[in-house]
Amino acid sequence: MHAAVVSSFDTPPRYAEIETPIPVGEHEVLVTVIAAGLHPRVRSQADGSHYTSTDELPLVPGIDGVGRTADGRLVYFILPDTTIGAMAEQTVVDLRRSIVLEEGVDPVALAAAMNPAMSSWIALRQRIDFQRGQSVLVLGATGSAGQMAVQIAKHLGAGRVIAASRNAARLEALPALGADVTISLDGAEADVAERLASAAADVDVVLDYLWGTPTVSAMTSIVSNRTDPGRPLAWIEIGSVAGPDAVIPSAALRAARLQIVGSGQGSVSARDIRSELPALAKEISSGAYAVTVRAVPLADVEQAWNEAPSGDERIVITP
Ligand SMILES: NC(=O)c1ccc[n+]([C@@H]2O[C@H](COP(=O)([O-])OP(=O)(O)OC[C@H]3O[C@@H](n4cnc5c(N)ncnc54)[C@H](OP(=O)(O)O)[C@@H]3O)[C@@H](O)[C@H]2O)c1
Incomplete structure (x- = not known):
């Protein structure tokens, strides 16, 4: 063969x-x-x-x-x-x-969508106790998985979805997919930090596809600008398109109620991944x-x- x-x-x-x-x-x-x-x-x-x-x-x-x-x-x-x-x-x-x-x-559409869709579906359903009405920031929202994450977070009941990415053209298309707010990650670090602080400081969940330097900047900005530092913040590491390593300042974990978890093969068992497939395949097949x-x-x-x-x-x- x-x-x-x-x-x-x-x-x-x-x-x-x-x-x-x-x-x-x-x-x-x-x-x-x-x-x-x-x-x-x-x-x-x-x-x-x-x-x-x-x-x-x-x-x-x-x-x-x-x-x-x-x-x-x-x-x-x-x-x-x-x-x-x-x-x-x-x-x-x-x-x-x-x-x-x-x-x-449609086998081709399903084969295209299951992996990127699974990334946020499983993160929200298996790695944290996600509640309807919570707000979600998608870091790296313009890739296949990020675009899915915007749609899936909304579908699973997110009250507010904030989409952040460096790609201006694709960012513009995200409100049509359910993003309530978009943030450009393009430009000087201080400007990006300011945008994140004003639009995402009180977010409940971060779905992170970037890691690397952009994650360090975003985490620092969000953690140091929360209205209530005691409000839980679940940061879910899913992808690493911007770098495999991130130097997380120790203060970020002390200054706010930040919990960092990962979602992927290993941190979610094969059995738990399998358990999510029927519902997700149904959603995708319905053209949602x-x-x-x-x-x-x-x-x-x-x-x-x-x-x-x-x-x-x-x-x-x-x-
Ligand atoms: N853990 C899981 O369960 C799971 C499942 C699926 C995917 N993933 C991971 O999620 C990530 C994204 O997957 P995908 O399917 O969405 O890939 P994709 O469709 O190829 O999209 C990748 C996106 O990353 C952006 N990007 C690349 N380098 C960047 C940088 N330095 N800074 C900011 N943005 C950058 C690109 O945006 P531009 O257009 O701006 O270049 C592109 O839109 C990958 O790391 C993948 O391995 C994890």
């Missing part, structure tokens, strides 16, 4: 022939893949930089997708850490990490959330990989 194959962490995957994998575990089945998203997580899997990387090569990238089982069921699946990923004509799926989809679901997607044939995977990643659209590989 054909697959996208990574032979070196320095070069993009190539379209190549490999042996069809064989299911071995009790719950494993062979699935014919229909669509697999090219998410940032998949790029970091393929270049060896993800925190779960074992450095084992060759590998087929792809962490989730939509496919069909031999008995005809349409499924959405998430793969464990494996060298046989979703960007192949067939892959091995543990049925305990999959859900059956209704016929008629805007998602821009471009389908690319598996044979063109190398070319798609070489394009600069963009929050404008999600590439989905279709074997």
Whole structure:
């Protein structure tokens, strides 16, 4: 069968022939893949930089997708850490990490949206005790996951959603998706800090896709400008597009009732992630959330990989 194959962490995957994998575990089945998203997580899997990387090569990238089982069921699946990923004509799926989809679901749209949507859905539902009416700041709101976060926070009952990002054009589009306020993170650090202090100082929850320096600036600004420092502030680290490390001032954790947690593979168990999939897939399939997607044939995977990643659209590989 054909697959996208990574032979070196320095070069993009190539379209190549490999042996069809064989299911071995009790719950494993062979699935014919229909669509697999090219998410940032998949790029970091393929270049060896993800925190779960074992450095084992060759590998087929792809962490989730939509496919069909031999008995005809349409499924959405998430793969464990494996060298046989979703960007192949067939892959091995543990049925305990999959859900059956209704016929008629758009497999490409679903494969595009599940990973970015899951990031905020699971963060709000599994990592904190999120209450209806609370206010949410999305830091890095213009990527695929950030745009979803704006919509999902509203859907889950946020009273006020504040969307912050450096991309002016895409920021302008966010009120139509549910953002009550937008904040530009572009410009001098002091100006950005001032904007965050005036619009987001009393926020209840931060969904953070940035990390790095922008997070340090935003956290410092918010923590030092809260009307009531005793009011709980839940800061959920989800992505790190602006840097893998952030130097958090110790005072930030003493001066306000700040709690920093992360949300992702490991901090949420596979079972808890699985438990959220049916409801999220239903929401996405109903067309509740805007998602821009471009389908690319598996044979063109190398070319798609070489394009600069963009929050404008999600590439989905279709074997
Ligand atoms: N933990 C989880 O469960 C989970 C799940 C899904 C995704 N994620 C993570 O969430 C992050 C975003 O994913 P995505 O799917 O939204 O990716 P994406 O669609 O590629 O969007 C990434 C966005 O990051 C912005 N960006 C890049 N560098 C930046 C910087 N230095 N400062 C500010 N903004 C910057 C880009 O904005 P511009 O247009 O301004 O360049 C772009 O809109 C990734 O780190 C991903 O791994 C985590």
